[in-house]
Amino acid sequence: MWEYTDKVQQHFLHPHNVGEVEKPNGTGEVGSLACGDALKLTLKIDKDERIVDAKFKTFGCASAIASSSALTMMVTGMTVSEAEKITNEDIADYLGGLPKEKMHCSVMGREALEAAIADYRGVMLPMAEGEVVCECFGVTDLEVIRAIRESNLRSVEEITNFTKAGGGCGKCEDRLREILHATVSEGTVTPVQIVGHPKRMTTLQKIKKIEEVLEREIKPVLRKDGGDIELVDVDGDFVMVSLRGACTSCAKSQTTLKEYVEKKLRELVLETLIVEEAK
Amino acid sequence: MNCDADKVIYMDNNATTRVAPEVVDAMLPFLTDCYGNPSSMYNFGGQVGTAISQARGKVAELLGAESSEIIFTSCGTESDSTAILSALQAFPEKRHIVTTRVEHPAVKNLCENLDRLTGHKHRVTRLQVESDGTLDMARYEEALADDTAIVSVMWANNETGVIFPVEKMAVMAKERGILFHTDAVQAVGKIPINLGKLDIDFLSLSGHKLHAPKGVGVLYVKRGTPYVPFLAGGHQEEGRRGGTENVASIVGLGKACELAGKMMGEENSRVKALRDRLEEGLLASVPKSMLNGHKTDRLPNTSNISFEFVEGEAILLHMNIYNICASSGSACTSGSLEPSHVLRAMGVPFTAAHGSIRFSLSIYNTEAEVDFVLEKMPPIIAELREMSPFWKAE
Numbered sequence: 001m002w003e004y005t006d007k008v009q010q011h012f013l014h015p016h017n018v019g020e021v022e023k024p025n026g027t028g029e030v031g032s033l034a035c036g037d038a039l040k041l042t043l044k045i046d047k048d049e050r051i052v053d054a055k056f057k058t059f060g061c062a063s064a065i066a067s068s069s070a071l072t073m074m075v076t077g078m079t080v081s082e083a084e085k086i087t088n089e090d091i092a093d094y095l096g097g098l099p100k101e102k103m104h105c106s107v108m109g110r111e112a113l114e115a116a117i118a119d120y121r122g123v124m125l126p127m128a129e130g131e132v133v134c135e136c137f138g139v140t141d142l143e144v145i146r147a148i149r150e151s152n153l154r155s156v157e158e159i160t161n162f163t164k165a166g167g168g169c170g171k172c173e174d175r176l177r178e179i180l181h182a183t184v185s186e187g188t189v190t191p192v193q194i195v196g197h198p199k200r201m202t203t204l205q206k207i208k209k210i211e212e213v214l215e216r217e218i219k220p221v222l223r224k225d226g227g228d229i230e231l232v233d234v235d236g237d238f239v240m241v242s243l244r245g246a247c248t249s250c251a252k253s254q255t256t257l258k259e260y261v262e263k264k265l266r267e268l269v270l271e272t273l274i275v276e277e278a279k
Numbered sequence: 280m281n282c283d284a285d286k287v288i289y290m291d292n293n294a295t296t297r298v299a300p301e302v303v304d305a306m307l308p309f310l311t312d313c314y315g316n317p318s319s320m321y322n323f324g325g326q327v328g329t330a331i332s333q334a335r336g337k338v339a340e341l342l343g344a345e346s347s348e349i350i351f352t353s354c355g356t357e358s359d360s361t362a363i364l365s366a367l368q369a370f371p372e373k374r375h376i377v378t379t380r381v382e383h384p385a386v387k388n389l390c391e392n393l394d395r396l397t398g399h400k401h402r403v404t405r406l407q408v409e410s411d412g413t414l415d416m417a418r419y420e421e422a423l424a425d426d427t428a429i430v431s432v433m434w435a436n437n438e439t440g441v442i443f444p445v446e447k448m449a450v451m452a453k454e455r456g457i458l459f460h461t462d463a464v465q466a467v468g469k470i471p472i473n474l475g476k477l478d479i480d481f482l483s484l485s486g487h488k489l490h491a492p493k494g495v496g497v498l499y500v501k502r503g504t505p506y507v508p509f510l511a512g513g514h515q516e517e518g519r520r521g522g523t524e525n526v527a528s529i530v531g532l533g534k535a536c537e538l539a540g541k542m543m544g545e546e547n548s549r550v551k552a553l554r555d556r557l558e559e560g561l562l563a564s565v566p567k568s569m570l571n572g573h574k575t576d577r578l579p580n581t582s583n584i585s586f587e588f589v590e591g592e593a594i595l596l597h598m599n600i601y602n603i604c605a606s607s608g609s610a611c612t613s614g615s616l617e618p619s620h621v622l623r624a625m626g627v628p629f630t631a632a633h634g635s636i637r638f639s640l641s642i643y644n645t646e647a648e649v650d651f652v653l654e655k656m657p658p659i660i661a662e663l664r665e666m667s668p669f670w671k672a673e
Contacts, residue, residue, distance in 0.1 A: 002592075012596065018666050033669055034629040036590065036610040036618065040668040057668035059633075061592035061611035065666065137616070160616070167616030 004062060005096035011066035016073055019055045028115030031108055035137050035164065037064045041071070041112040045120055049080045056112075063095075063102040070094045071109040080117055086110060087150055088162070103162045107147065133175050136168025141179055148183045156180065201270060207234050209269045218264055222247060222256070229261065232278040239265060240278040253277075283602075288648045290557075291604045292488075293437050293465055293581060293639035298531070299490040305534040306492070309527035317524055318515065327526055334533025338497055341536040342482065343473030350498045350516050351529050355464040355485030356385040358498035359431070361509035361520070362460040362481035363389060366429035367401070369458075369505035373428035377457075379406040379414065379443075380624035385483075386431050386462055387620070406432075411573040412441035412625050419448060429458040434466035434482075438608055438621040438637055439572030440581025442470065449478040458504065464488050468539035469546055469578050480504040486528060490641075491535035495528035542642050551579035553649050554640050558582040560653040565660050571627055571635060580640045583608070583622075585631035588670045589663040594636055597659040603652055608635040630669070 004012070024042035031038030037060030044053035054072040058065050070091055075083045088106040092098045098106055118125045130140030147153060147162045156176045160166040166176050201209070210231055222229055227247035232240040241261065247253045254277075262275035289297065315324035317331055332346070339346045352358045363376070363386070378390055393401045404422045406414055414432075423430070430452045435442045449459040460481035466472065468489035474482065479501065486495040500506050500519070512521020539546075561584055562568055571583040586594065591607025598605060608619030610633060617623070618632035627635070638652075664670040 012593070013600070015666065029668070033588075033633070036616065036629075036633050038668055057666055059588065059667040059669055060590050061609070062596050064590075065593060164616050 002062070002099050002102065004066075004099070007070075007094075007096040008063060008066040008098065011069040011095065012062040015056075015065055015069035017055045017069065017076075018057070020057065021053045021055045026116040026120030028112040028117075028119060030111045030115055031060070032138075033059065036060065037105065037108060039064065039068050039108050039112045041068070041116045043075070043116050043120065045080060051075050051078050051080065051083060060105065060108075061102070063098050063105040064108060066095055067091050067098070067105045067109040068112075071113060075113065080120065083113060084117060086113060089151060100158075100161050103151070104164045107162055133179065134163075134165035134168065134172045137164040139163050139165035144176065144179050145183050148180060153180070154184075203234055203236075206239075206270065206273075207231070210234065210239060210265060210273075213265060213268045217268065218261055221260070225250075227253075227256075237270070237272045237274050239273050239275045241275060242278050286602050288601070288603045288644075288651060290638045290640055290644065290648075290652065291606055292641040293440075293637065294606055295487045295493065296490045296641055297643055298487075298492050299535060299538055301538060302491055302531045302534045306527040306531040309530055313526075317526060318513070330530050331524055331526065334529050334536075337533040337536045341467070341472070341540050342484075342499060343475045344499055345475075345502065347517075348474075348499050348502055350500060350519050351524060351532075352496040352498050352520060353494060353522075353525065354496045355383075355462065355483050355488075356496075357509065358481075358483035358485075358496045359383075359385045359460070359462055360389055361498050362483060362500075363429060363431055364509055365481075365505070365507045366458045366460070367393075368507040370428045373426045374400060375402045375404070375424050375427040377404045377406065377419070377422045377427055377430040377432075379408065379432055381408055381412065381436055381438075381621045382431070382433055383437055383462055383464070386433070390431070408624050410626050412436060412439045412571070412621070413573050413576060414443055414448075416444070416447070420451060423452065423455050423457060427452075427455070427457045429460055431460040431462065434461045434463040434472075435470070435578050435581075436572070436621060437465050438619055439583045439625075440465070440578035440639070441572045442466070442576050442578065445479065446477050449480075453478040465578060465581075468536070468543070469580060471543060474499060474501070486532040486535065489535050489539050491532040492528050495525050495532050497532070545642055547579045550640050550642055550644070553644055553646060554580055554582050554638070556646070557638060557640075557649045557652060558584065560649075561656055564653065564657045568660075569631060571622060571625065571631075581637065582639075583635055583637045585627065586634040586636065586660045587630050588667045589634045589660060591634055591636060593663050594634065594659060597663070598655070601651070601655050603655065605639075606637045608637065609633045 021042040021044045025045050026043035028041040040057045042055050043051050046052050054076050056068040056072050058068040074094055088110040091106040091109045115125060130142030133139055133141050133144055144159055144163055144165055151162055153159050156166055156173055159176050166173050214231060218229060226245050228244035230242045232242050243253050257275055257277060265273045265275060313327055315327045317324055317328035335346045335349045338349050376390055378386060390403045406419060408414055432443055432445055432448055434445050445461045452459040458480045461479055462483045464483060464485045467484040482499040484497045487493040508519050510521045515521055515524055565586060567587040569585050571585055591609025592611035595607050608622045610616050610618045622632040622635055
């Protein structure tokens, strides 16, 4: 069973603004029956560009219904340019958070809002112009890139949680990983090691990579304090190292080992590595 | 912890069942005084061993098997893995497996991961099902090949309750020298089984689906069938499954099997009547609702109904307000983003698959409960449909 906040439960069981606005001048329809969730948002926008009424119809789970209800509450009274700034994170925050596997419900809310505003303005949405990456759920590369940037996504799994891409047959996983790589390395977001599916590495590959990281990243830092480190052995995920120089008499050497060396190796080589001191 | 079990209307018995009070009573001495190890030489342990033998006899009786053919395991999944991997090891030159598209993940995922598990290259034929969830016997016959090591086909489907003709399928496998395994986790206790007269080599069952506790299962291995243990270790279960016996649960399972034998008639009359009342009532009172699965080749307790244009999780959470427990094959409840593999294999349209609800009853359900569900369901569906952009009120 999902752990929904009280706010999600309230908005699900007693949703606000269910239905369709009479003579709407902004309508956004996203999702489909096949995808398992869909939202039709209708807006009434007055001549001062203020949203005076918002209603929704949603097919979907509790968090999809709650996100829709929350969205209509949030936008009513806002000007169009204020509403445009609403992100999916804002919708999730309004509900006191959503389970991570359900974040795509808040994304659907934001997409419907964008579609409704585009409809009001009579313009095309750029998202639809992208290239479809995930055929199961019809998700384009532009949508994926946007989600990576806006929600600071770091793995294919997170992309799936937010956009559903990759959640069906899984054939697009490699392509998603490429997009993730490209988007992250563009520098638009803080580059960190990409945590995807657990990598498989042979011991030899591990040793080579660990040596490389030790030389390039770790040793220079330890040497500054008069210490040093040597790789002794790699057995599965266990990395045996030997501390040298000032490290041997340093009271904090265990902290250095776990908090710095292990963290660094996990980040740059393999997330499952365990660093131990060879006795 | 207080679960308010009295307030719950439990119609999710294919997920798990209430442990029968008689079963709890039978188990208690083995959780308190009688803690000896059944392998020990002294009487204090030996009498525990006797209790296990008696339980084995009761399981064998329910299945129409011999006691020596019953191996206690930890769960249905272990039994499934043991049977399939055993056959592959017994016939290393045979590289083919026949199964279906609608197996429980215990078998489905095992077959999909065989390369990783065995390091061999295995071919797996996954038989398609018809729109009513039944199998085409001609296609099954075609699938059986010279190098087929084992057929693994569930006796009854957990989602729809549809029963497969495993008796006949086992005969066809036997004629070709192929081993036959059936995951009978949903069938045991609900329909009569007499293995002594059948060509089934392996059968898996799980205690918690028939009012015994979780954490105990059985693998039936027909006398003479080649067998390689999955858990090697001690000499327990005559060396066929290492690990100290889960004594209390095994004793509980024995009691549960004894009860199941006595209740089989009620299961197929009173429980079936309740199920039919529920099913017919819902189909009549909720427009655009439909039954998933064959109407008659089906377990007496299971009903899988789709309510079009609404989503399963939303339905379940509304039912939860009234303490009604059931399951759904919708994407949001399957743990993935796609609806149930069983309903998809049957070609149930997405409009219906997302809104499928499985009710599975037991001898503990009452007519009053069924009537309560019949009263509460139509407004729940109507309310959610009011909200659905796809629903056009007629």
